[in-house]
Each structure stands twice: as structure tokens, then as C-alpha cells.
Amino acid sequence: MKEYMDNRELSWLKFNDRVLKQANDNMVPLAEKMNFVSIYQTNLDEFFRVRLGFLYDQMLFYxxxxxxKSEMTAEExxxxxxxxxxxxxxxxDSYYQKIMNELLEYNVKLDxxxxxxNKDDKRLLENYFEREILPLLSPLVVSKRTPFPFMNNGELFIAAQLTSHKGKRKLGIVSLANVMDERLMELPVTRSHYILVEELVASQLSKLFKKYKVEKSSVIRCTRSADIDEDDIIEGNSYREIMEKLIKERRHLHPVRxxxxxxxxxxxxxxxxxxxxxDERQAFISASPLDFSFFGKLRDVLKIAHPELFYTPLPPKKSPLVNDKKPMLEQVMNHDIMLAYPYNSMDSFLRMLDEAAVDERVVSIKMTLYRVAKNSRVVNALIKAAENGKEVIVLVELRARFDEENNIGQSKALEKAGCTVIYGLEGYKVHSKLCLITLKEDHIQYISQIGTxxxxxxxxxxxxxxxxxTARNEIGEEVNDIFTHLLQGETxxxxxYLFVSPHCMLDHIFKKIDEQIALAKEGKDAYVGFKCNSVxxxxxxxxxxEASQAGVHIDMVVRGICCIVPxxxxxxxxxxxxxIVGRYLEHSRIYIFGRTSPDVYISSADLMTRNLERRVEVAAPLLDERIxxxxxxxxxxxxxxxVKACELLSDRSYKRVKNKEPKFNVQEYFLK
Structure with a gap:
């Protein structure tokens, strides 16, 4: 491995380690520590399904x-x-146990x-099991005539070591899929004490396998690969039908853990x-529950009884660029406006979209949607605009991984309302965040929204x-050109003005960096700054x-994977x-070129191969000096x-930034 590069997968695991460390940070409230443990587990599940699923296939076939970058084979x-x-x-496991021990101070216990x-608790739980749970279980004993059951991704089972009356060793399996609705149960008598349904079922296995002696048991869970290509299942169907089939196929892909x-x-x-x-390398023992989704219900209980165990609510600040008493469309036509989430509310943008849906001057709204909320105000505004007779064109990216089902549902609602819906491009995901509102009075006026x-x-x-x-027409014209190309299946x-991948983003970025390299070679101050999720x-x-070797100073804020070693x-x-890993998920992308009169861009693209070469992404210049x-x-x-910053060192490790300066948490600072 070259000393100035790191392996992508190992770098990602370092990121998840930084996430997990928040669960052991004394400055993080107890209920938020629970959340970070859950995020760690969810992150790792997706890592196995996507990245390690892909590597496993590569190991078998290539x-x-x-x-x-690291020159490692898939097996390595x-x-x-x-x-x-x-x-x-x-x-x-250690952090989980520490959290559960701390919860005891608040009389909250998982048994x-x-x-x-309490004997009454046990008696009442046994009665509940026999009445409400037992009828929903289908225990089986694995044999030649009863094969091992199919395990859905993430589904919990109980596996039991059994002994028959003849002394033969058997394997019993019980799916818990039908009893997970009330997974976290409060004890009937001893309040604030809880038991998980898998623990209750495990304690009652003798009632499920009556002809066997139950020796030992474990909760088990299987993770299946999610790395499949829609091109593999095309059979002449519409694209939305293809994606619906893809989702079904994903549930049956090979196990990876x-x-x-x-x-x-x-x-x-x-x-x-x-x-x-x-193989045995893919089996992982756990001293904590295999699924931390129950933490959500426990946090709901704590929020009522102990709000001090959560982050102090910090409402978003009002943007100084926005006047709540004036129409948003008029304000944007007067001056550029930038919102910084979550420090500013999204409401100002939603208000502009709602205004556009009813404004008689608006003739069309065009938008790209990648991930939207389930009851989306954005989608509702677009539907309202279409119902008001405006042309509404929406590109819905059905390949937004693990959000495909929601996007399919949203696309159906948009089509039903009369919107024109397209489903991305062949060979490229559309990951850009673009909205174009076109108004017509004496002349054509564009209002563009471009986000990260x-x-x-x-x-x-x-x-x-x-x-x-922004209402700058030079930006609006280029955004309109992008939509024209997308509608024609082109890039x-x-x-x-805009940087647009896959064909003209990398070249534009390189040109800007080359300008800084030239300054450095002349002995002048040269600077490049990037903020992104991954490199x-x-x-x-x-x-x-190349820029570093020429003497360009480069600052980078990289939340996750970073394959360049500084x-x-x-x-x-x-x-x-x-x-930075903290209260909020760092997600914005910023590109800065130069110190004197710098060129500054915000972008939807990380510095990843997929973003720069295999997706439609857009970076926009900030032409307003204030912004x-x-x-x-x-x-x-x-x-x-x-407080939250970690620096990547030349040995590929991360070290918490510590100095003698007053404590400074950048996320808290932005909210003040």
C-alpha cells in the first residue's frame, strides 16, 4: 500500500469507529449515546450489505x-x-453495557x-407468552425432511441446541418475525424494567420443543448482500417495474454475515x-442485542421522564437574508439567498415552492428528487402546482439505495396529479439537487435552487x-440546459458557471487547482479547501x-472515507x-480555490469516483459576496x-484535536 493512500473499506471502518466513540463521550448525553450505538450498528449493516457484499462477489469471480489505491485483493x-x-x-458491546449500567441510575433496566x-412478573409474562406469542410461532427441528429455513435479511431467529429422548443432538429454529411488533415489553409489575421479546421466547423454548430437552440457545441474525444491478433483471418492463422487481430480488441475495x-x-x-x-470468518458473536431498534422506544420513554438525558433543543436561527413578511419569490429576485441547514429552517425554501405552485406568473417547475420525506411537503407542493395547471417535470431517482420503495410511491403520486416524471438516466444516477422555477411576464425569469x-x-x-x-439568469439558463439534456436522456x-458531472466537473475542478499550482510555482500564496463526505x-x-508537492496549502474537512493520507x-x-462527527451529520460540500478573491462553490458531489464519473452532480458558484x-x-x-474534530495523521490514524484554546464546538457555534 502506498504510504500516501488508504484503503476505502478500512477508512470507512475508521469513520464508523469515530461514530461509535460518541457513545463513550462524556460530553454526549446518555440518551444520545444510545442513538450513536444504534447508528453504528445500522451503518455496519449497510456496509456488509453493500461494500462487503460487493467484495465477496469480487473474491469469488475476480x-x-x-x-x-491499497493494491489489496478482495480477499485481503x-x-x-x-x-x-x-x-x-x-x-x-462494552459501550452498550456501560450505557445500560448508567440507565440503572434512572431505575431503567433491561432484564x-x-x-x-418478582414472581408475579414472571407468571404474567408466561401467561402473555402462551396467549399472545406462542400461537404466532412456528418452531421447527432441522432434519433431512425439514431443511434449514430461509432467513430474511435482518430478521431475528432463535437457534436452540436440542437433545431428543434417544439422546440425539438436534438444531431447533424459531423465527421471531411475527412477534416483533411489541419487541420491548415493560414488566407488568416492576415498572421501568423491560424485557425483549427474544429473551422471553428463549426462556419458553421448552413449550415450543416439548419432545426435546433444550440445552442452549442463541439469537441469530443473517445479513444479505444488497449489491445488485438493475441491468441484470431487465426483461422489457417499465423502469419503475424493474426497480420494484429489484427490491424483491434483493431480499433473496446471498448471505454475507x-x-x-x-x-x-x-x-x-x-x-x-x-x-x-x-465461512466461519463471516460469523460474529455479540454480547449485546443484535438489533438496537428498541432503543427508539426506550428513548421515547426517557424523553418524557428525563429530558435532561438528551441534547438541549436548539431551534434553527432566522436567516438574516430572509424577511418572513415578504414573498420568497420576490426576495430571491432581489438578491441571492442561502440557507444553512439545520442552523436555518428549510421552511423558507418550502415557502418559495408553495408560492410558485399558485403564482400566476409561474409557468413551470422542474426538480430532481433523490431522497424525500415520506409525507413530503416538497411533493405536495409539486402536486399542487400540477393541479393548478403548471408544467411540473420531476426526475425521481429510483436507484437511491434503500429509498427505492418510497421513491416509487412518490413517483406514482406525482404521475397521478399530472406531473411529468422521468426516472433518471441509463448508466448514471442523478444525485444533483436542482430546482428551477420559470416565470413569464414581460420576459422569461428563472429562479434556481441548487443544494448540497x-x-x-x-x-x-x-x-x-x-x-x-438565486434569480441570476446565467445560472438559470445552465440549470435549464441540464434539465433539457436529462429529458432527452443525455448528460x-x-x-x-456550473460544474456538472460526469463530463465537466472533474475538468473544471482540475483547472481551478492548476491555477493554484501555477501561483505556488511563482512563489505566491496558493490555497485549496474542500469539505465533503468522502474522498x-x-x-x-x-x-x-501534485498541488501539495507544488506548495499549495490544502485544507480538507472529510467526514467519512478519506483515501488520501496527509x-x-x-x-x-x-x-x-x-x-467532524457530532450532534449533526456533516453533509454539505464546499469547494474553495484561492485566498485572495477566492472562487467558492457548493456542490452535491463528494470527491469520489462514483460522484465525479458515474453520477449527474452539480456544483454552483457563490457569486454574492456576502454569501x-x-x-x-x-x-x-x-x-x-x-471538541468534536479529529485530525487524520500520516500513520492513517485519527487523533482528537486538543489544544490550549477555549473549548469550541463548531456545530454549537453555528447555532448561536
């Missing part, structure tokens, strides 16, 4: 293929990932059946892994994103190395990388953080 990457994951899971002291709680012996675990066609994040009212409250609204190849593009990494002598000496200075100030503030 064993000699190597990663272009899997081995390294499995080793790292076992360490992280051990840490996760196993054997830990319940088995998780199990303590209890069963190795022989049963070995049997289960063989049934699932897994999704049109999702829910996530805008805890994702940091930037949203630019943009030439722009003057994986090898051409981009090589360009940044501070490596003769390669990345002039590059600094920090990561440009505001974003530069925001960017520089990240490097003052000494």
Missing part, C-alpha cells in the same frame, strides 16, 4: 483483481475488515427472564454457517447542508498530491485533513473545533 480486504470489525464490535425477581448472541456451542454455529453458505443535500424536511433537521436560491458536456477518486487524489513527506506535506464570505467563515470555523 480473485486476482486489486484495489487501485475482507480479512482486514473482519479483523477490524471484531475489535469494533467488542468495543460496541433477561432469569434476572426478573451471521450474527449470534452468546449461548450456542461451536458445533451449532458451524452448522448454521454451512446452511447459509458462509436532499429535499427532505426530516433530514434537514439533523444533516448539515447548504441551499442556494451535460459544456458549462461556463476516494484516484485522479483527484493524484491532483491533490502529512506524508514529499507527497502530502501541505495537506491537512480533519473529520461567499459567509461560507468561507463557516469553512474556517471547522478548523477551530477542539
Amino acid at each position: 480473485p486476482a483483481m486489486i484495489d487501485n 480486504q475482507l480479512k482486514a475488515c473482519f479483523t477490524k470489525i471484531r475489535r469494533l464490535n467488542h468495543k460496541k 433477561t427472564f432469569d434476572e426478573i425477581d 451471521l450474527e449470534y448472541t452468546e449461548g450456542l456451542e461451536d458445533i451449532e454455529i458451524s452448522m448454521i454457517t454451512k446452511f447459509l453458505d458462509l 443535500g436532499n429535499y427532505n424536511e426530516k433530514t434537514s433537521k439533523f444533516y448539515t447542508d447548504l441551499s442556494l436560491m 451535460e458536456h459544456h458549462t461556463n 476516494t477518486s484516484k485522479p483527484m487524489i493524484e491532483k491533490l498530491i 502529512g506524508v513527506k514529499d507527497y502530502t506535506d501541505h495537506i491537512r485533513v480533519i473529520s 461567499r464570505n459567509q461560507v468561507i467563515t463557516m469553512f474556517n470555523a471547522y478548523f477551530k473545533d477542539n
Whole structure:
């Protein structure tokens, strides 16, 4: 592995480690620690389904293929990932137990059946089991005539070691799919004490396997790959039908992981892994529950009784660029407006969209949708506009992973209202965040909105994103050109103001970096700044190395994967990388070129191969001086953080930023 690059998968695991560490941070309230443990687990589930599912296929079919940055084969990457994951899971179990111990101070306890002291609690739970749970269970004993059952992705089962009356060892399996509605149950008598349904079922296995002696048991869970290509299932159907079939196919893809709680012996675990066609490296033991979704209900209980265990509510600030008493359309036509979520509310943008839906001057609204809320105000506004006779054109990206079902439903509602709905481009995901409102009076007037994040009212409250609204016609004309190309199944190849991938973003970025390289070679101050979620593009990494070698100072705020290693002598000496993981998910993308009269852009694109070469993404220049200075100030503030910031070091490790300066939490600062 080259000393100035890191492996993508290992870098991602370092990010999830930073997420997990929030669950052990004394400055994080107890109920929020619970949330970070849950986020860690959810992140890891998706990592197995997408990234490790892909690597597993690569290992089977292209064993000699190597990663272009770390030069590791798929098998080597899997081995390294499995080793790292076992360490992280051990840490996760430790943090979980620490959290549960802290909850005891508030008289909140999660019991196993054997830990319940009150006899009435036990009696009432047993009665409840026999009356409400037992009829919904279908226990089976694995044999030649009764094969091992299909395990849906993420579904909990109980596996039991059984002994027959003849002394034969058997494997019993019970699916819990039908009893998960009330998974977290409060004890009938001892209030604020709880039991999980899997623990209750495990305690009653003798009632399920009456002809066997139950020796031991474990809760088990299977993770299945989600890495499938819609091109593999095209059979002449409409694109939406293809995506509906893709979702169904995903549920039956090959397993990539088995998780199990303590209890069963190795022989049963070995049997289960063989049934699932897994090797033993893909089996992971856990000393904590396999699914932390029950934390949501527990947090709801705590929020009422102990609000002090949560982050203090911080309402969004009013943007100084917005006057709540004036129509948004008129304000945007007078001056550019930028909103910074969650520090500013999304309501100002939604108000503009609502106004456009009823304004007689508006002739059309065009928009790209990637991930939207389930009861989306954005979709409702578009439907209202269509019902009012306006042309509404919406590109709904059905391939937004794990949001496909919601997007399919939204597309049907839009079509029913009379909107023109298109479903992306062949070969490219449309990830850009674009809205174009066209007005006609004496002349054509465009109002463009270009953002870094999704049109999702829910996530805008805890994702940091930037949203630019402008009536500059030079921007509007290029946005309109992008929509024209999309409607014709094409991609943009030439722009003057916007950076648009896959064809003219990387070149524009490289041109801007080359300008800074030229300044550095002349002995002048040269600077590049990037804020993004991930950095994986090898051409981009090589360009940044070239700039560093020329003497360009490069500051980077990279929340997640970072495959460029800073501070490596003769390669990345002039590059600094920090990561912020805190109360809000850092999601905005910012590009800065130069210190004197800098060019500043906000973008939907990370510095990843997929964003720069295989997606439609858009970066927009900040032409308003106030907004440009505001974003530069925001960017520089990240490097003052000494509470949540971690710096990436030349040995590929992350270290919490500590100095003698007063404590500075950048996210809290933005809310003040």
C-alpha cells in the first residue's frame, strides 16, 4: 500500500469507529449515546450489505483483481475488515453495557427472564407468552425432511441446541418475525424494567420443543448482500417495474454475515454457517442485542421522564437574508439567498415552492428528487402546482439505495396529479439537487435552487447542508440546459458557471487547482479547501498530491472515507485533513480555490469516483459576496473545533484535536 493512500473499506471502518466513540463521550448525553450505538450498528449493516457484499462477489469471480489505491485483493480486504470489525464490535458491546449500567441510575433496566425477581412478573409474562406469542410461532427441528429455513435479511431467529429422548443432538429454529411488533415489553409489575421479546421466547423454548430437552440457545441474525444491478433483471418492463422487481430480488441475495448472541456451542454455529453458505470468518458473536431498534422506544420513554438525558433543543436561527413578511419569490429576485441547514429552517425554501405552485406568473417547475420525506411537503407542493395547471417535470431517482420503495410511491403520486416524471438516466444516477422555477411576464425569469443535500424536511433537521436560491439568469439558463439534456436522456458536456458531472466537473475542478499550482510555482500564496463526505477518486487524489508537492496549502474537512493520507513527506506535506462527527451529520460540500478573491462553490458531489464519473452532480458558484464570505467563515470555523474534530495523521490514524484554546464546538457555534 502506498504510504500516501488508504484503503476505502478500512477508512470507512475508521469513520464508523469515530461514530461509535460518541457513545463513550462524556460530553454526549446518555440518551444520545444510545442513538450513536444504534447508528453504528445500522451503518455496519449497510456496509456488509453493500461494500462487503460487493467484495465477496469480487473474491469469488475476480480473485486476482486489486484495489487501485491499497493494491489489496478482495480477499485481503475482507480479512482486514473482519479483523477490524471484531475489535469494533467488542468495543460496541462494552459501550452498550456501560450505557445500560448508567440507565440503572434512572431505575431503567433491561432484564433477561432469569434476572426478573418478582414472581408475579414472571407468571404474567408466561401467561402473555402462551396467549399472545406462542400461537404466532412456528418452531421447527432441522432434519433431512425439514431443511434449514430461509432467513430474511435482518430478521431475528432463535437457534436452540436440542437433545431428543434417544439422546440425539438436534438444531431447533424459531423465527421471531411475527412477534416483533411489541419487541420491548415493560414488566407488568416492576415498572421501568423491560424485557425483549427474544429473551422471553428463549426462556419458553421448552413449550415450543416439548419432545426435546433444550440445552442452549442463541439469537441469530443473517445479513444479505444488497449489491445488485438493475441491468441484470431487465426483461422489457417499465423502469419503475424493474426497480420494484429489484427490491424483491434483493431480499433473496446471498448471505454475507451471521450474527449470534452468546449461548450456542461451536458445533451449532458451524452448522448454521454451512446452511447459509458462509465461512466461519463471516460469523460474529455479540454480547449485546443484535438489533438496537428498541432503543427508539426506550428513548421515547426517557424523553418524557428525563429530558435532561438528551441534547438541549436548539431551534434553527432566522436567516438574516430572509424577511418572513415578504414573498420568497420576490426576495430571491432581489438578491441571492442561502440557507444553512439545520442552523436555518428549510421552511423558507418550502415557502418559495408553495408560492410558485399558485403564482400566476409561474409557468413551470422542474426538480430532481433523490431522497424525500415520506409525507413530503416538497411533493405536495409539486402536486399542487400540477393541479393548478403548471408544467411540473420531476426526475425521481429510483436507484437511491434503500429509498427505492418510497421513491416509487412518490413517483406514482406525482404521475397521478399530472406531473411529468422521468426516472433518471441509463448508466448514471442523478444525485444533483436542482430546482428551477420559470416565470413569464414581460420576459422569461428563472429562479434556481441548487443544494448540497436532499429535499427532505426530516433530514434537514439533523444533516448539515447548504441551499442556494438565486434569480441570476446565467445560472438559470445552465440549470435549464441540464434539465433539457436529462429529458432527452443525455448528460451535460459544456458549462461556463456550473460544474456538472460526469463530463465537466472533474475538468473544471482540475483547472481551478492548476491555477493554484501555477501561483505556488511563482512563489505566491496558493490555497485549496474542500469539505465533503468522502474522498476516494484516484485522479483527484493524484491532483491533490501534485498541488501539495507544488506548495499549495490544502485544507480538507472529510467526514467519512478519506483515501488520501496527509502529512506524508514529499507527497502530502501541505495537506491537512480533519473529520467532524457530532450532534449533526456533516453533509454539505464546499469547494474553495484561492485566498485572495477566492472562487467558492457548493456542490452535491463528494470527491469520489462514483460522484465525479458515474453520477449527474452539480456544483454552483457563490457569486454574492456576502454569501461567499459567509461560507468561507463557516469553512474556517471547522478548523477551530477542539471538541468534536479529529485530525487524520500520516500513520492513517485519527487523533482528537486538543489544544490550549477555549473549548469550541463548531456545530454549537453555528447555532448561536
